[in-house]
Amino acid sequence: MALFDQRLQDLHNELAAGKLSAAELTEAAYARIAETDERIGAFLTLNEEAARVRAAELDQAGAAKGLLHALPAGIKDNIVTKGLRTTCASQFLSNYDPIYDATVSGKLQDAGAVTIGKLNMDEFAMGGSNENSSFRPVRNPWNTDYVPGGSSGGSAAAVAAGQVYFALGSDTGGSIRQPASYCGVVGLKPTYGLVSRFGLVAFASSLDAIGPITKNVEDAAYVLQTIAGHDRMDSTSADVSIPDYVGSLSGDIKGMRIGVPKEYMGEGIDPKVKEAVLAALRVLEDLGATWEEVSLPHTEYAVATYYLLASSEASSNLARFDGVRYGVRADDPDNLIDLYRKSRSQGFGQEVKRRIMLGTYALSSGYYDAYYLKAQKVRTLIKRDFDQAFEKYDLLVGPTAPTTAFRIGEQIGDPLTMYLNDIVTIPVSLAGVPAISVPCGFADGLPVGLQLIGKPFDESTVLRAAHAYEQHTDHHKARPQL
Amino acid sequence: MSIDAKTVEHVANLARLELSGEEKEQFASQLSAILKYAEKLDELDTEGIEPTSHVLPVTNVMREDVVRESVSNETALRNAPDDEDGQFKVPAVLE
Numbered sequence: 001m002a003l004f005d006q007r008l009q010d011l012h013n014e015l016a017a018g019k020l021s022a023a024e025l026t027e028a029a030y031a032r033i034a035e036t037d038e039r040i041g042a043f044l045t046l047n048e049e050a051a052r053v054r055a056a057e058l059d060q061a062g063a064a065k066g067l068l069h070a071l072p073a074g075i076k077d078n079i080v081t082k083g084l085r086t087t088c089a090s091q092f093l094s095n096y097d098p099i100y101d102a103t104v105s106g107k108l109q110d111a112g113a114v115t116i117g118k119l120n121m122d123e124f125a126m127g128g129s130n131e132n133s134s135f136r137p138v139r140n141p142w143n144t145d146y147v148p149g150g151s152s153g154g155s156a157a158a159v160a161a162g163q164v165y166f167a168l169g170s171d172t173g174g175s176i177r178q179p180a181s182y183c184g185v186v187g188l189k190p191t192y193g194l195v196s197r198f199g200l201v202a203f204a205s206s207l208d209a210i211g212p213i214t215k216n217v218e219d220a221a222y223v224l225q226t227i228a229g230h231d232r233m234d235s236t237s238a239d240v241s242i243p244d245y246v247g248s249l250s251g252d253i254k255g256m257r258i259g260v261p262k263e264y265m266g267e268g269i270d271p272k273v274k275e276a277v278l279a280a281l282r283v284l285e286d287l288g289a290t291w292e293e294v295s296l297p298h299t300e301y302a303v304a305t306y307y308l309l310a311s312s313e314a315s316s317n318l319a320r321f322d323g324v325r326y327g328v329r330a331d332d333p334d335n336l337i338d339l340y341r342k343s344r345s346q347g348f349g350q351e352v353k354r355r356i357m358l359g360t361y362a363l364s365s366g367y368y369d370a371y372y373l374k375a376q377k378v379r380t381l382i383k384r385d386f387d388q389a390f391e392k393y394d395l396l397v398g399p400t401a402p403t404t405a406f407r408i409g410e411q412i413g414d415p416l417t418m419y420l421n422d423i424v425t426i427p428v429s430l431a432g433v434p435a436i437s438v439p440c441g442f443a444d445g446l447p448v449g450l451q452l453i454g455k456p457f458d459e460s461t462v463l464r465a466a467h468a469y470e471q472h473t474d475h476h477k478a479r480p481q482l
Numbered sequence: 483m484s485i486d487a488k489t490v491e492h493v494a495n496l497a498r499l500e501l502s503g504e505e506k507e508q509f510a511s512q513l514s515a516i517l518k519y520a521e522k523l524d525e526l527d528t529e530g531i532e533p534t535s536h537v538l539p540v541t542n543v544m545r546e547d548v549v550r551e552s553v554s555n556e557t558a559l560r561n562a563p564d565d566e567d568g569q570f571k572v573p574a575v576l577e
Contacts, residue, residue: 192538
């Protein structure tokens with residue numbers, strides 16, 4: 001069995017017994033990257049020198065440092081890492097050397113993880129295919145003619161290809177769950193506010209969430225345990241007590257009440273995806289859960305709502321990239337305004353410009369009420385759908401994406417079609433509730449993801465159900481041939 | 483709502499973006515399509531519905547006004563494209 005396919009506890013036992021070292025795990029990661037990443041393109045920056053020093057330090061210290069001791073980690077490139085280049089896959093930040101660590105980067109360090117490198121993504125997390133990386137697209141390890149999904153496509157592909165033990169991604173409208181689904185791995189978007197956003201380069205501040213991408217649910221619980229918690233550096237981080245996520249994986253879901261949103265199983269959903277989800281529901285039923293159809297009637301308005309709100313927030317957040325304090329500055333500007341204009345125009349790619357334009361328009365004088373405010377009100381209706389469903393159900397279950405991965409280049413010219421890939425992940429983001437994607441089979445040789453959605457701050461139930469499902473299926477054990 | 487090239491130019495100016503002629507045309511048609519799709523929201527009566535800007539109740543966070551360790555001048559300037567005398571340098575603001 002490949003090293004990174006072993007259970008975390010087994011690896012830790014071997015480390016404790018001296019049969020395995022942090023150095024060996026680190027070398028295994030770089031060897032696998034050397035072997036596969038030319039074809040996958042998951043990494044933008046490697047941390048080889050520092051990672052080797054770090055692994056040697058961990059080995060010398062002897063005792064396990066924390067929950068993620070010695071585990072090779074990949075970090076999405078919109079999460080800042082002190083002294084390790086962080087680009088957001090944008091030419092604008094191609095030379096950016098962060099002077100501080102994101103809270104989650106620091107927490108991984110404290111828990112003993114080894115940062116292997118920074119992972120490719122859609123530029124500034126805008127996109128669902130990784131074709132918007134300004135460096136190079138990521139390819140799906142299951143079939144390199146296909147996209148890995150996005151925007152955390154590098155994170156999902158790196159885990160699927162066995163390059164790292166786990167990765168961090170970020171999710172604004174589906175950017176952890178959808179690539180996890182396309183690449184056949186586990187991706188968890190926590191409740192908004194559960195994980196600090198300090199040091200996450202902001203895209204849409206009211207939606208952004210950092211979460212784990214792993215090969216199984218247990219690992220996701222370990223990583224979440226490490227990164228969750230209140231942070232005084234993020235005023236939107238929630239001051240809630242953090243439960244024992246790993247301890248919640250009891251395997252017992254008897255009596256759990258599941259609602260299946262009929263809007264997530266209807267028009268636009270590939271019949272093969274639907275079939276895989278129905279098969280998964282039968283497994284959950286066999287384990288003692290009950291399910292029935294429920295309606296989230298405002299689902300069809302979610303994509304429009306999201307693109308107005310997320311783009312508006314992005315247009316404001318990305319105003320900081322002006323070429324004055326960091327990033328790439330354009331040559332020979334006529335004056336200060338021209339410096340802003342030229343630097344931004346040269347530094348940003350097409351999708352980023354498109355969303356800044358959309359957001360600026362939606363926030364501009366005369367249109368604010370019609371677009372931005374209207375979308376905020378519809379967001380309330382979408383959130384109410386979830387509130388009402390959760391009065392009756394413990395969990396909502398459906399597909400993570402309407403289809404499996406699509407071919408590279410297939411949708412690049414049509415932004416609106418591309419946006420509709422997020423139709424079942426976006427409502428969850430707007431409601432701010434937690435959701436996980438777990439592998440639930442294959443359609444035409446490509447992985448299908450099952451999405452389990454929970455009540456706010458009830459990650460324990462989400463993880464317990466996902467774990468129970470995983471224990472009774474083998475989909476998560478399948479590996480791409482590379 | 484259809485967006486014409488003139489509106490694209492106006493919005494680009496607000497966003498401090500300089501677009502090529504080709505980009506202007508492309509954005510005019512793509513943004514028109516996206517906004518047309520967004521008109522779907524008008525099907526909903528949102529009279530009396532409170533807007534949601536944040537799913538959690540967000541309040542101002544206060545702390546004591548005490549001096550804490552901060553980044554050094556040198557560190558703060560580490561990524562500066564241009565600097566002089568410990569400050570970020572930009573072209574003249576006033577002619």
